[in-house]
Amino acid sequence: MTKYLIIGGGAAGTEAALELRRRSQSAEIVLLSEEEVLPYRRPNLTRTLCGETVPDSQFYQKPELFYTENRIDLKLGERALEIDRSSAAVKTSSGAVFHYDRLLLAAGASARTLPVPGGALPHVFKGRTLRDFTSLETFIAGKDGLSAVVIGGGLLGLEFAEGLLCRNIRVTVVEAFPTPMPKQLDCRGAGIFSAMLTARNGLTARYGRCVKNIGVDAVTLDNGEIIGADVVIWSVGAAPNTALASYSGLAVKRGIVTDRFMRTGDPAVFAAGDCAEANGCVTGLWNPAKEQGRVAAVNMSGGAEEYSAGFQAARFVGFGTRMYSAGLVGLEGDGVVTEYGGDGVKTYSALTSRNGKLVGILLLGDVSSALQLERRLDFSE
Ligand SMILES: Cc1cc2nc3c(=O)[nH]c(=O)nc-3n(C[C@H](O)[C@H](O)[C@H](O)COP(=O)(O)OP(=O)(O)OC[C@H]3O[C@@H](n4cnc5c(N)ncnc54)[C@H](O)[C@@H]3O)c2cc1C
Numbered sequence: 001m002t003k004y005l006i007i008g009g010g011a012a013g014t015e016a017a018l019e020l021r022r023r024s025q026s027a028e029i030v031l032l033s034e035e036e037v038l039p040y041r042r043p044n045l046t047r048t049l050c051g052e053t054v055p056d057s058q059f060y061q062k063p064e065l066f067y068t069e070n071r072i073d074l075k076l077g078e079r080a081l082e083i084d085r086s087s088a089a090v091k092t093s094s095g096a097v098f099h100y101d102r103l104l105l106a107a108g109a110s111a112r113t114l115p116v117p118g119g120a121l122p123h124v125f126k127g128r129t130l131r132d133f134t135s136l137e138t139f140i141a142g143k144d145g146l147s148a149v150v151i152g153g154g155l156l157g158l159e160f161a162e163g164l165l166c167r168n169i170r171v172t173v174v175e176a177f178p179t180p181m182p183k184q185l186d187c188r189g190a191g192i193f194s195a196m197l198t199a200r201n202g203l204t205a206r207y208g209r210c211v212k213n214i215g216v217d218a219v220t221l222d223n224g225e226i227i228g229a230d231v232v233i234w235s236v237g238a239a240p241n242t243a244l245a246s247y248s249g250l251a252v253k254r255g256i257v258t259d260r261f262m263r264t265g266d267p268a269v270f271a272a273g274d275c276a277e278a279n280g281c282v283t284g285l286w287n288p289a290k291e292q293g294r295v296a297a298v299n300m301s302g303g304a305e306e307y308s309a310g311f312q313a314a315r316f317v318g319f320g321t322r323m324y325s326a327g328l329v330g331l332e333g334d335g336v337v338t339e340y341g342g343d344g345v346k347t348y349s350a351l352t353s354r355n356g357k358l359v360g361i362l363l364l365g366d367v368s369s370a371l372q373l374e375r376r377l378d379f380s381e
Pocket of ligand 1: 007008009010011012013032033034035041042043044045046078079080081106107108109127128129156241244272273274275283284285286287289
């Protein structure tokens, strides 16, 4: 009976467990998760900050019964501490030792922070886990007139900002780039979007600025400006969890290095999801993590399937607008601005082509054509 051990109960780990069971009824499947709750869909966390009630059926990846019925031995609150590849064993926080024939590293990523004085004060929060969000909720509960600084004006930082505004908290977003959502917007789209942000009551933004110090009630920027902050949120990206892999001698660059089959340099060890650098790329997104978990499981159980990256799409809803961005978004900002709805609300669309083929879509405001355009994306050479 083959023993499969998976470290990490996120998108990649849970999908891998499911695929392993699909492919073998007799295999032993153990899924270790350091979090103490059932594996959940991480993107829902910012939805709950906006006060939205997400039913359990949508919040959790699978109900508890699913793991029992599929004989997936889910060990919650069990952190893998050390991998001994010579004896194919993993030691965990409870003192247990798990042996494996095939091991999947699906440990995800951790919220990145910057080495700024005061960066770990009690009113400074990260936004990666349910525990992070519960701590934030507990901190703001029942307090009026709060102000917050969100460090990072990317997609997630702006979701935080929107969530905090919904809770009547005044927000300043501090972004090191000269524009918001630098990965998704071109310069013209960013200009239109910035205008929408600043029109939102309670929100201000500082672009091209960094936080130099965090104090108990204010942050100081690199130009000396002091901004009042009862709450500070780190939203400066995620760092792949690679320590277990590198201590066990596996190759690590930005993430745990794998080939297109999600194999590391050790034929018994695979990696998938946010912790993995598959064929030179760390994706940091939900659907690719799931797909990598599935592909890893296929190959762990004797198959031969390559992971194909495809394009990455990002969506944002907030500040009275919608944004859809996929593929290669040009820097020039040569899209088309129109008005829709008859109330002066702007919509912006920029389509990027290469050799006559559509390779990038940016829509702001009216995103109703996103799916239709998405079907036309063509990255073939
Ligand atoms: C707030 C938020 C919103 C997001 N919104 C979107 C979105 O809208 N769209 C999108 O595509 N992506 C979104 N993402 C990114 C997406 O959630 C991730 O890409 C995805 O969760 C990656 O899945 P994963 O399985 O690789 O890792 P994770 O989901 O990080 O899961 C890894 C799990 O492994 C556990 N673990 C780590 N180390 C150990 C260990 N040593 N022992 C045992 N367990 C361990 C971790 O605690 C974690 O539970 C969002 C992320 C966040 C934080």
